[in-house]
Amino acid sequence: MESNKTIVPLPCTSALHPLKRKIPYGWDLNLYRGCAHDCIYCYARHQHPHSETHDFETIYAKTNLAEVLDRELRRPGWKREIINIGGVTDSYQPAEAELKLMPEVLRVLIRHKTPAIISTKSTLVLRDIELIDRLSHLTYINVAASVVTRDESIRKFIEPGASGADKLFEALHEFRKTNASVGLHAMPIIPFLTDSYETIETLCAGARAAGVHYMLPGVMYLRGNTRKTVFDFFRRTFPDRFEALQACYKKGGADKNYKDQLYQQVVNPLRKKYDLSGDYSRIIREKMHKPDPTLF
Numbered sequence: 001m002e003s004n005k006t007i008v009p010l011p012c013t014s015a016l017h018p019l020k021r022k023i024p025y026g027w028d029l030n031l032y033r034g035c036a037h038d039c040i041y042c043y044a045r046h047q048h049p050h051s052e053t054h055d056f057e058t059i060y061a062k063t064n065l066a067e068v069l070d071r072e073l074r075r076p077g078w079k080r081e082i083i084n085i086g087g088v089t090d091s092y093q094p095a096e097a098e099l100k101l102m103p104e105v106l107r108v109l110i111r112h113k114t115p116a117i118i119s120t121k122s123t124l125v126l127r128d129i130e131l132i133d134r135l136s137h138l139t140y141i142n143v144a145a146s147v148v149t150r151d152e153s154i155r156k157f158i159e160p161g162a163s164g165a166d167k168l169f170e171a172l173h174e175f176r177k178t179n180a181s182v183g184l185h186a187m188p189i190i191p192f193l194t195d196s197y198e199t200i201e202t203l204c205a206g207a208r209a210a211g212v213h214y215m216l217p218g219v220m221y222l223r224g225n226t227r228k229t230v231f232d233f234f235r236r237t238f239p240d241r242f243e244a245l246q247a248c249y250k251k252g253g254a255d256k257n258y259k260d261q262l263y264q265q266v267v268n269p270l271r272k273k274y275d276l277s278g279d280y281s282r283i284i285r286e287k288m289h290k291p292d293p294t295l296f
Helices: 065-073 095-099 101-112 122-137 152-158 165-175 197-210 227-238 241-247 255-275 280-288
Strands: 006-009 027-029 058-061 083-085 116-120 140-144 181-189 214-219
Touching: 027 116, 058 083, 058 095, 058 227, 065 101, 083 101, 095 101, 095 181, 101 122, 116 122, 122 140, 122 165, 122 255, 122 280, 140 165, 140 280, 152 227, 165 181, 181 197, 181 280, 197 255, 227 241
Parallel strands: 006 058, 027 083, 083 116, 116 140, 140 181, 181 214
Antiparallel strands: none
């Protein structure tokens, strides 16, 4: 999908950024600052240090990232820990179709046999399936699609730059033909918009058909100014649901009673019905230390 965003090169001095928590990964790697998927619930939108409008109008590309990453992975102290790729901005947003930063990053990971997790809302990830497959025979690599709803009439409002859900499920099915682990990140679940039994069942059905190893759901969290963005969106687009949403978000997280009821009555029964595991750590344990000896 094309984008009208301005793309500016932004050479970086470091590639990996440590996280306070170490499970299941302790490092973040982001190829871009800013994102053209324009998700209304994006928590990173208002943390963007290079945008006066905080609206991701400019996408900054770390054009030397692979070179810097290679240098960091050569350090004697590097322990081949899992790297989360695209934790803040999607690595496969439209700019990547032209710049092709991810293939170079994947080649670095292959060179250093370093495990990684990729989560994306774009089918552009299929372009790199051969490289991801090669890495999957050396160490653990996970490919997950982040999907909110299969209802295109709603999705186009809340994440207009992302790929449609059905195309993403098709991509996950293709990655099951590799040795990579494959997951569905059913998130964020947006209260009073994408939280119905029917909506989540369609996601579970798609995940089951794609053969994913796990499904991770997550209710929307309204951090910082993202709260105002989402509230304004509901007032404008779904005014009949605004008061319910506002009542649900007295704080950053959704009301505990709401979440408990959602999981007990919708999410957990559906995962059981479609035999979808919520245990992503099992597949990590299985694949982390079983490289293909023929590739060494």
